[in-house]
Amino acid sequence: MSSIRVPFGSPIRRLHGVGGSRAAVGRTPWLLVALGLAVALLSLLPVAYLAIRAVGTDADALAFVLRPRTLGVVAQTVLLAVLVGLGSVLVGLPVAWLTTRARVPGRRLWSVLTVVPLAVPSFVTGFAFISAFGPRGALQSLLEPLGVERLPAIYGLPGAVLVLVLATYPYVVLSVRAGLLSEDRSLEDAARTLGDEPRSIVRRITIPMLRPAIAAGAMLAVLYAVSDFGAVSLLQFDSLSRAIYVQYRAAFDRSLAAVLALLLVALTLLLTLGEARLRARARVTSGRPPRHPVEPIELGPWRWPALAFLGTVVGLALVLPAGTIAFWSLRGIAQGERRDLLGAAGLETLLVGGGAALAAAALALPIGLLLARHPFTLAGLVERATYVGFALPGVVVALAVVFLATSLVPAIYQTLFLLVGAYSIRFLPQALGAVRASLLRVGFRAEEAGRTLGDGAARAFWRITLPILRPALLSGAALVFLTVVKELPMALILAPIGFETLATQIWGAASEGFYARAATPAAVLLVLSAASVALLLRDERNAR
Amino acid sequence: MASRLRARPLALFASLSLAVLAACTPASPGTTSAPATGAQPTNGASGSLTVYSGRSESLVAPLIERFRTETGIDVQVKYGDTAELASTILEEGDASPADVFFAQDAGALGALADEGRLAALPPDLLERVDSRFRSPDGVWVGVSGRARVAAYNPDLVGETELPSSILEFTDPKWKGRLGWAPTNGSFQAFVSALRVLEGDDAARAWLEGIQANEPRVYEGNDPALSAVAAGEVHVAFINHYYLMRRLAEEAEISARNHFFLAGDPGALVNVAGAGILTTADQADAARTFIEYLLNDESQGYFAEETFEYPLVPGIPADSRLVPLEDIESPDIDLSDLSDLEGTLALLREAGVL
Numbered sequence: 001m002s003s004i005r006v007p008f009g010s011p012i013r014r015l016h017g018v019g020g021s022r023a024a025v026g027r028t029p030w031l032l033v034a035l036g037l038a039v040a041l042l043s044l045l046p047v048a049y050l051a052i053r054a055v056g057t058d059a060d061a062l063a064f065v066l067r068p069r070t071l072g073v074v075a076q077t078v079l080l081a082v083l084v085g086l087g088s089v090l091v092g093l094p095v096a097w098l099t100t101r102a103r104v105p106g107r108r109l110w111s112v113l114t115v116v117p118l119a120v121p122s123f124v125t126g127f128a129f130i131s132a133f134g135p136r137g138a139l140q141s142l143l144e145p146l147g148v149e150r151l152p153a154i155y156g157l158p159g160a161v162l163v164l165v166l167a168t169y170p171y172v173v174l175s176v177r178a179g180l181l182s183e184d185r186s187l188e189d190a191a192r193t194l195g196d197e198p199r200s201i202v203r204r205i206t207i208p209m210l211r212p213a214i215a216a217g218a219m220l221a222v223l224y225a226v227s228d229f230g231a232v233s234l235l236q237f238d239s240l241s242r243a244i245y246v247q248y249r250a251a252f253d254r255s256l257a258a259v260l261a262l263l264l265v266a267l268t269l270l271l272t273l274g275e276a277r278l279r280a281r282a283r284v285t286s287g288r289p290p291r292h293p294v295e296p297i298e299l300g301p302w303r304w305p306a307l308a309f310l311g312t313v314v315g316l317a318l319v320l321p322a323g324t325i326a327f328w329s330l331r332g333i334a335q336g337e338r339r340d341l342l343g344a345a346g347l348e349t350l351l352v353g354g355g356a357a358l359a360a361a362a363l364a365l366p367i368g369l370l371l372a373r374h375p376f377t378l379a380g381l382v383e384r385a386t387y388v389g390f391a392l393p394g395v396v397v398a399l400a401v402v403f404l405a406t407s408l409v410p411a412i413y414q415t416l417f418l419l420v421g422a423y424s425i426r427f428l429p430q431a432l433g434a435v436r437a438s439l440l441r442v443g444f445r446a447e448e449a450g451r452t453l454g455d456g457a458a459r460a461f462w463r464i465t466l467p468i469l470r471p472a473l474l475s476g477a478a479l480v481f482l483t484v485v486k487e488l489p490m491a492l493i494l495a496p497i498g499f500e501t502l503a504t505q506i507w508g509a510a511s512e513g514f515y516a517r518a519a520t521p522a523a524v525l526l527v528l529s530a531a532s533v534a535l536l537l538r539d540e541r542n543a544r
Numbered sequence: 545m546a547s548r549l550r551a552r553p554l555a556l557f558a559s560l561s562l563a564v565l566a567a568c569t570p571a572s573p574g575t576t577s578a579p580a581t582g583a584q585p586t587n588g589a590s591g592s593l594t595v596y597s598g599r600s601e602s603l604v605a606p607l608i609e610r611f612r613t614e615t616g617i618d619v620q621v622k623y624g625d626t627a628e629l630a631s632t633i634l635e636e637g638d639a640s641p642a643d644v645f646f647a648q649d650a651g652a653l654g655a656l657a658d659e660g661r662l663a664a665l666p667p668d669l670l671e672r673v674d675s676r677f678r679s680p681d682g683v684w685v686g687v688s689g690r691a692r693v694a695a696y697n698p699d700l701v702g703e704t705e706l707p708s709s710i711l712e713f714t715d716p717k718w719k720g721r722l723g724w725a726p727t728n729g730s731f732q733a734f735v736s737a738l739r740v741l742e743g744d745d746a747a748r749a750w751l752e753g754i755q756a757n758e759p760r761v762y763e764g765n766d767p768a769l770s771a772v773a774a775g776e777v778h779v780a781f782i783n784h785y786y787l788m789r790r791l792a793e794e795a796e797i798s799a800r801n802h803f804f805l806a807g808d809p810g811a812l813v814n815v816a817g818a819g820i821l822t823t824a825d826q827a828d829a830a831r832t833f834i835e836y837l838l839n840d841e842s843q844g845y846f847a848e849e850t851f852e853y854p855l856v857p858g859i860p861a862d863s864r865l866v867p868l869e870d871i872e873s874p875d876i877d878l879s880d881l882s883d884l885e886g887t888l889a890l891l892r893e894a895g896v897l
Contacts, residue, residue: 130767134776155760233763246897249627250727251888252655254634331794395628399635406639414641492624493632497594497641500601508600508623511764516793517602 032370037378039367040385042425046392046400047265053258062259070243074263077240080160080232081222081271087165088221089214091313092172097206098306099173100180103296105303110310111177112533117317118170118482119529121503123230123510124522125317126163128324129154130234160237164225166317170482171224171430172217174475178434179213180206181471185295198297212440216433219275220479223391223429226264226271230488240264241393248395261396268391272384322526329519346524349485349501352420353532357481359424360431361473367428368435389426394489397426401494419494423484430483431476438472439465478536482529502528592618593829596633596642598626598652599816603850610845611836617829626652626729633821634659643824644833646687648816649729653684654879662819666831672838673855676875677815684879686815687837688846689853690783691871692734694802694810695769700778706802710781710810711742714753722759723768723780726896730765730783730814733878736887738809740876744890751894773799783814784865788851801865806872813873815855 098104099111117125132138133154140148154162187209191201207214232239240260247257299306367386371379389397401422405413412418450460491501502525509517597604601623612619622629626648633640633656645662647653656662662683670678670685677686694713696706700721707713713722725731739747762768765782769790772780775798787801804810818837820830836842843854853861853868861868891897 127767131770134771134774234767236761236763246727248631249625250729250732250897252627252630252652254631395631398628399631402632403635406636410639413636413639489625489628493628497620497622504623505601509602511625512600512602512766512789514602514789514793 029370029374032366032374033378036367036370036382039363039425039428040378040382043385043389043428045404046389046397047262049400049403050258050261050265050396052403053254054262057255057259070260070263073238073240073243074267076157076238077226077264077267078271080157080164080237080239081225081267083157083161084164084168084225085218085222087161088169088172089218091165091169092217092221093176093210093214094309095169095313096173096176096180098310100177101296102299102306103303104299104306104310107296108537110314111537112530113314113318114173114310115170115478115482115533115537116526116530117166117314117321118168118174118479119486119525120167120318120321121230121486121488121506121522121525122163122167122228123234124324124506125167125321126159126231126234127510128321129159129163131324132320133159155236157237159235160232160239163231163235164228165221166313167228167231168221168224169313169317171220171479172214174479175213175217175220175434175437176210178438178471178475179210212437213434215275216437219272219387220390220430220433222271222275223268223387226268226391227393229393229395240267244393244396254399257396261392264392265388268388269384271391272387276380318526322523325519325522325526328515329523331516333516345500345502345505345521346528348499349503349525350528352416352423352491352495352501353481353485355416355420356423356427356484357431357477359420360428360480361435361477363424363428364431364435364476365469365473368432368439371432372436372439383432386425386429386432390429394487395493397422398490398493401490414494414496416496416499419490419496419499422490422494423487424480426490427480427483430479431473434472434476434479435469438469474536478533481532485525485529591826592620593643593826593833594641595619595621595644595646595833596629597621597623597646598629598648599623599646604646606849607837607842607845610841611833615832615836617832619829619833630655633661638823640821640823642821643826643830644818644820646816646818646837647684649733650679650684650686650815650817650878651729651733653679653817653819654877656819656821657681657683657879661822663822663824663827665820665834669831669834669838674857676873677813677855677878678817679819679879680877684817684819685834685838686817686855686878687834688843688850689813689815689855689868689873690730690785691803691853691866691868691873692730692810692812692814693782693784693787694779694804695772695782695787695799696779696802697772697775697777697798698800699798700775703800703802706779708805709808710804711746711750711808713779714750714757716757718779719757721778722754722757723762723771723777724754724759725762725764725768725780725782726891728764731781732887732891733814734781734809734812735891736880737812737874737876739887739890741809741874744886748890748894751890751896755894755896769799773797781810785851788862788864803866803871806870807874809874811871811873813853813868813871815878816852 095110095114099107099114104110134140187205188201191205196204226239227241228239229241229245232242233245240263244257244260244264247253247260367382371383401418402413405418450464451457455463485501486503487501488503488507491504492507495501495504502521505521506518506525509515509521595608601621605621608619608621611617622642624632629645630647630652633642633645636642645653645656653662657679662679664682665685667682670682673686677689678684692710694706694710707715735747735751738750742750760771760777762771762780765780765786768777768780768782769786771777773790779802784801784803787797787799790797790799818834820827820834824830838856840856840859843856843859846852847854847859847861851862851865853865855868888897
């Protein structure tokens with residue numbers, strides 16, 4: 001029995017607080033359930049590994065880990081996660097709305113530029129921030145004539161939150177864009193004919209409609225924030241992730257690192273519970289594909305503040321790191337630094353990123369269907385399980401994969417297959433969030449209608465639901481692609497010998513202080529990412 | 545019709561990725577290499593030497609290329625972070641494809657040695673370097689050295705103001721002027737040396753004294769050097785070569801190296817080194833490789849290209865540096881992990897970590 005609660009033309013009031021619009025299908029599709037459980041199992045393997053390692057911890061070490069200072073680090077991590085989640089929505093939501101719903105000059109370009117920052121490695125952004133806004137950075141030297149001798153320190157929480165928000169707001173943008181683009185005009189038209197002002201349309205229709213997409217995007221930002229090491233270490237903020245790295249790097253203590261990582265897993269589960277509650281509060285379905293996409297509105301004089309806002313976001317998240325890269329490059333040229341050939345790194349990055357994006361999107365479709373349409377007992381487990389891998393620091397996941405692969409399936413160890421597979425599982429939540437949000441919005445009625453008109457279930461899905469899901473699948477794939485191309489620890493540890501990505505090249509040079517040599521791969525990474533985003537957004541437009 | 549048009553970019557993206565996959569897979573050296581061939585912990589199929597290098601590609605790739613052409617040995621190198629590679633080898637267990645571990649610091653070699661993963665090296669290899677720069681158990685050998693220095697900003701600190709011992713930086717006049725990188729392996733080795741030479745109490749007193757001067761904490765030596773050059777701090781405790789490398793990119797930089805007097809705990813010399821795994825199936829080639837790293841030409845390479853100290857006597861270091869013989873680095877076991885754990889405990893006690 002389908003349960004679409006909002007037939008067209010019904011009083012808009014009914015949109016609010018409509019719950020339980022999951023369109024349940026009669027039979028439980030066991031194949032999907034089996035796939036879901038298999039993916040959940042794979043996602044939880046790192047936790048099993050951590051448990052094995054943590055067992056080796058002696059009592060003293062455990063006491064050390066659970067001392068008050070560690071609890072302080074946990075509290076700081078929660079604070080960081082919540083602030084980054086909020087910040088990513090505050091930045092990402094207006095960006096998504098402006099680049100889809102408003103007539104901003106250069107909208108297509110802004111659409112690309114506001115998403116590309118996702119591909120900037122957070123250590124590059126962190127470095128750029130310190131160079132620019134550090135106590136004696138570039139900004140200070142500009143202000144020096146005005147008598148500013150020292151800027152307030154950006155280290156610690158403020159800097160970490162700022163850099164991580166700039167690294168993660170594109171999650172919200174991409175997730176919400178898909179939602180905005182698949183919304184049908186008829187709902188808003190109906191509201192308008194009933195006398196709603198544009199502002200209250202946003203409040204009463206657009207926002208509730210987008211809630212799953214916003215929650216999905218913010219959740220990704222939160223999970224990224226707790227897993228990140230590059231930014232927190234540069235900005236000297238003690239998060240759990242940094243504490244885990246210290247155990248590996250300074251003490252070579254895998255047991256203590258595992259205990260801390262399990263703490264992070266528990267924390268992640270708590271955070272995802274919060275998200276689930278947020279998402280459950282309201283849900284709206286339009287019940288049919290958007291035959292009449294919403295037309296962008298004229299901003300009038302408001303376009304200037306809108307432009308200033310977009311400019312500031314892109315300036316900080318993209319131009320500043322890109323400028324830093326250009327500066328490294330020019331300085332290197334001035335000093336006669338030789339231009340290193342990039343070799344195959346660009347292609348290999350494209351290969352791994354593309355492969356992982358395709359695989360993650362291919363997994364997200366069936367699992368998204370499972371979660372959105374067939375609420376079964378273990379659905380919650382499947383969903384949480386996928387989050388866990390994403391929230392763990394890359395080095396933890398990578399070492400878990402090393403241990404498991406060498407002991408269980410040595411034949412695939414250090415193969416591209418293993419790397420791409422590990423990426424697609426770890427970053428699955430990025431593709432899943434958008435797909436699931438889209439399915440919840442779209443509901444089931446149109447597909448059902450197709451079936452009553454004689455289509456088979458598969459054909460109805462293929463003809464009707466899949467086209468509606470296109471923007472979500474594409475944005476999900478784009479998210480995975482952009483995250484993979486900058487990913488470092490897994491690429492370093494799991495890649496076949498001799499296989500290099502742009503990110504590993506940037507790191508290899510920058511970690512030794514050879515910034516000029518890091519500049520070329522960094523620039524290629526940005527161009528590659530921008531081109532991919534442009535390609536995907538073009539498709540998004542066509543899909544409309 | 546319309547839907548076919550729509551499908552195109554996605555299909556294009558997919559087919560492009562597949563084409564790239566097809567084109568790359570055979571060409572990529574790694575995918576044809578051994579681990580893919582199966583359960584054997586060997587890479588015997590291709591007969592190539594596998595090196596896990598915690599030293600970055602930008603530092604050692606030319607050297608490895610030279611080794612390949614001169615010896616005709618097929619060598620595959622996996623680059624990564626030293627500590628992460630050590631952990632990787634430990635996780636791989638007996639199935640590790642690695643023959644040689646070329647580490648950025650001795651601590652990581654010690655971690656492998658403690659787990660019994662490093663094989664004994666022939667004495668003639670070990671004896672090429674001073675006993676301070678090799679494993680007391682003879683399972684790893686130092687290849688190049690780096691000295692601890694105080695990098696300072698000459699616009700903010702006069703050369704005469706700098707003390708000859710690192711211990712004197714606890715003086716309150718350095719309050720708010722210092723930077724350090726306490727998570728860095730070289731720094732921790734220095735604290736270990738301090739404990740060995742002066743005792744735990746003196747080490748704790750030094751750490752607390754520096755803490756009282758409110759030092760800025762940096763993630764690594766290079767960010768600390770940047771902070772010195774930017775005037776964010778006046779002095780930072782780092783390794784000597786970061787400045788040299790920066791000078792190669794940037795002619796003007798407001799930073800200089802200050803070396804500590806001979807015998808001072810601040811004058812510690814750390815090493816990058818190499819060892820052969822017990823599971824190596826290319827032990828002969830592995831020995832040839834380590835021998836190659838210690839030959840005159842390679843030692844000269846470290847002096848000229850990475851600005852480190854050659855460890856084999858007779859090969860001169862960069863002329864701008866204080867010669868290695870004059871540094872008189874304290875004689876401690878650079879890979880002693882039990883000591884490192886004590887050091888970490890001390891750092892935590894003092895609230896540094």
